[in-house]
Amino acid sequence: MKTLLTTGFGLRLAALATALLVGPAALAPGTAEAPATSALAGEGTTAAQRYGWRVMQWDYAWEFGEDLDSPAYRGANIRGGKWLDYSTGTGRAVKSGGGIEFHTGERYDRTPDFGVTRLTLSGKAESRGRWELKERTRLAERGGPDFEFVVELVPEGTAPDECPDYRLTVGRSALGGGSVRIGVNVGARAWTKTLTGYGRTGVTPRLYAVQITRGRITWFLDSRAVASTTAAAAIPKVPLTLRMSVVGSGTTDRDKADVLIDWVRNYDLTKGLRAPTGQSLITGSPGPC
Numbered sequence: 001m002k003t004l005l006t007t008g009f010g011l012r013l014a015a016l017a018t019a020l021l022v023g024p025a026a027l028a029p030g031t032a033e034a035p036a037t038s039a040l041a042g043e044g045t046t047a048a049q050r051y052g053w054r055v056m057q058w059d060y061a062w063e064f065g066e067d068l069d070s071p072a073y074r075g076a077n078i079r080g081g082k083w084l085d086y087s088t089g090t091g092r093a094v095k096s097g098g099g100i101e102f103h104t105g106e107r108y109d110r111t112p113d114f115g116v117t118r119l120t121l122s123g124k125a126e127s128r129g130r131w132e133l134k135e136r137t138r139l140a141e142r143g144g145p146d147f148e149f150v151v152e153l154v155p156e157g158t159a160p161d162e163c164p165d166y167r168l169t170v171g172r173s174a175l176g177g178g179s180v181r182i183g184v185n186v187g188a189r190a191w192t193k194t195l196t197g198y199g200r201t202g203v204t205p206r207l208y209a210v211q212i213t214r215g216r217i218t219w220f221l222d223s224r225a226v227a228s229t230t231a232a233a234a235i236p237k238v239p240l241t242l243r244m245s246v247v248g249s250g251t252t253d254r255d256k257a258d259v260l261i262d263w264v265r266n267y268d269l270t271k272g273l274r275a276p277t278g279q280s281l282i283t284g285s286p287g288p289c
């Protein structure tokens with residue numbers, strides 16, 4: 001039997017309190033990159049800080065009232081780019097309190113929450129570079145199956161309901177779960193790794209990141225390099241863009257939750273320390289679309 005952990009009003013009030021505590025970023029929209037040692041949007045140590053990534057190309061942080069159509073608020077290349085939203089069920093992606101939130105459902109009367117909710121970045125694709133984002137999860141129910149949060153890089157122009165031949169999974173995790181799957185799907189071939197020991201409580205953040213060079217893909221969790229592959233078939237041949245999804249299964253009811261995205265950033269490969277290779281991937285898929 002499902003247990004409702006808190007009311008919708010309580011969840012939204014907690015979100016507002018968090019936003020007020022964190023406060024706005026220190027730079028106005030369009031401002032050039034801040035030093036790597038700065039701590040904007042309430043972040044801890046990021047992969048960009050740990051490995052000295054430069055140059056920041058764009059940063060979506062939604063700190064100054066931006067919506068899904070707004071350009072990135074800072075970086076070397078903030079022109080163009082917008083987020084496309086998509087839902088097959090009760091979920092919605094909304095601007096809220098200095099970030100973007102995925103809500104699996106808007107009702108708190110035990111109405112089922114189901115389907116896929118997705119945001120895809122359009123107009124900012126790259127075949128090489130570094131991507132990083134900060135995510136938090138706020139659970140409202142327990143006792144039923146969980147939704148999954150999935151971060152991917154997919155070819156530019158991929159339709160919102162499409163499962164493309166090439167998918168790079170930056171991270172895939174059940175909401176509230178302590179393991180994260182990563183990997184690459186290339187047609188019928190696939191490589192994956194399940195990383196454990198990432199349990200968290202409350203709205204503790206998780207940092208997902210990936211780096212793509214000409215010969216290697218490296219994955220990062222909570223600012224540290226954790227795995228990589230040099231498989232030639234896994235290296236992308238076309239520009240990729242970021243896609244974030246909260247994934248259910250058809251019309252099956254799943255536990256209500258919110259996924260909070262504080263920021264999403266991209267860096268080029270101009271500067272940075274060489275990251276450890278981490279663990280190797282094995283044959284297998286990190287999961288379905």
